[in-house]
Amino acid sequence: MREIEASYISEKVKELCMEANYDLPEDVLLAFQEAKEAEESPLGVSILEQLQRNAEIARNERVPICQDTGFGVVFVELGEDVKISGGSLKEAVTEGVRQGYGEGYLRKSICHPFTRKNTGDNTPPIIHIDLVQGEELKIIVAPKGGGSENMSRVTMLKPSDGIEGIIDFVVNRVKESGGNPCPPIIVGVGIGGTFEYAALLAKKALLRHVGSSNADPELAGLEKDILNKINDLGIGPMGLGGRTTALAVHIEMYPCHIASLPLAVNINCHASRHKEISL
C-alpha cells in the first residue's frame, strides 16, 4: 500500500487547472502551424496567426488562453494499491479545482440550472474515476468550454445505419455547428457502448494527442475520411470560410448491444486544454 495525502492531490489539481488554462499543448500549436500553411483563405490565415499569438501571450504572461476557462473535468486513474489519507479523493479534487480557479484568476462558470445562480468557485467539478492496477495515481485536468460543449450530441443510431450513418451524423453535426464552437475544432467520436458510455468515449477521445490515429487501421481510416469530409465543408477558421474546420477527428469504440448503435460527438474548440500528472 502506498499512501498519498489528500492535500497533496488538491495542490496538484490546483496547478493543473492553471497550467491547462494558460498553456496550450505543443501538439495543438503544431496543428495551428500546419493548418496555417495549408489554409487557402487569407482571412483564415490571419485568424490562425492570431490564435498563435494568443497562445503565446497566454503562455508567457500566464493568463487564460480563453475567457471561458471551462467546467473542471477531471479524469483520475487510481491504482488499487493507493490509499488516500487525510480526506477523500473526491473532496481533494474538488478542493483543488476551487483553489485553482480562485488563485489562478480563472472564470467561475458553474451555476444552478434553473436559477442560473453561480456557485462562485467553479465547483463542483466532473470527476471520472477509473480503478487500475498498481500504486500510481494519474490525474488529467481537461477544462471544457461551454460553446463547443453545446454543439455536442449523443444519438442512438439503428444498427442498419452502419458506418455510412455514423459518417453522416458526425459531418452534419459539425456542419450545423458552423462558427459556434470556435473552429478549428477537434472532434471526439464515441461509437458503441451504451448511451452514457458513448459520450464518455467521445470525451476521452479529445484527450488524445492531436492528429494521432486510432491503433485499429479501420478506425484510423474512418478518422481520416471524416476529417476530409469535414474540411470539405468549407466552414473554416471561426466559421468565416476556409479549408481548416477541424484539426483532427479522434474515434474511440467499444462493443454495443445487438439492438443498438450508440454514437456520441463531443466537439472541442481549438482551445483544447488538458494537463496531466502521475503521482
Place this chain on the structure above:
Amino acid sequence: MAKPINISTPLSDQDVENLKIGDEVLINGVIYTGRDAAHKRLVDLINEGKELPFDISGQIIYFVGPTPPKPGQVIGSAGPTTSYRMDAYSPYLIARGLKGMIGKGARSQEVVEAMKKYKCVYFAAIGGAGALLAKSIKKAEVIAYEDLGPEAVRRLEVESFPAIVAQDVYGNNLYVEGMKKYAR
C-alpha cells in the same frame, strides 16, 4: 488582405452602411459588454417601459464574460461568447438604436431583419483569443448588474480592437458566403 478599416464609436447609420462582410475592422472608443443574463434584464426593462442603464443609441455591445483581472491588469482574458443565445433579445436593443454587436457564430433571421431595418452590423471577434483581445482593452468599469459577476455590464474603452464584419446591414452573411467559397 486589404488593410483593416478603423471605426470609432458611436456609430452612425452611414458608418455601418459602409461596412461589408469580410471587412476587417479595428474598433476604437467605448463599447459595452453583455451576455445572457444581462440581455434578459435589459430587455425586461424595455418591456416594462423603463430606462436602460446606459444610452444604447449608436453603441456596440460585445458578448463577453471576461476572466477576473490579475493584479495590474485592466481586464482578464476577454474573447467573444457564442451569439445565438442573444438572438431572442438583440432585436429589442437594435430597435432602440444599437448599431453594432460583437460575438461569434451566425445570427437568426429575426436578428438579420432587425439589422436591416434599423441599420446595425454584426462583427465576429476571434473566439478563444481572449488573451490577445484583452490587449486592445484599455479601460474597464462595471456599470450595471455587478451581482452577475462575469456577466455584469461593463463599459470598455478599446483601441484597435480587431473584428471582422460577419453580417452586414444588407443581409449578407459571411458564414454562408465564406463556406460556399471554400466548400468542395
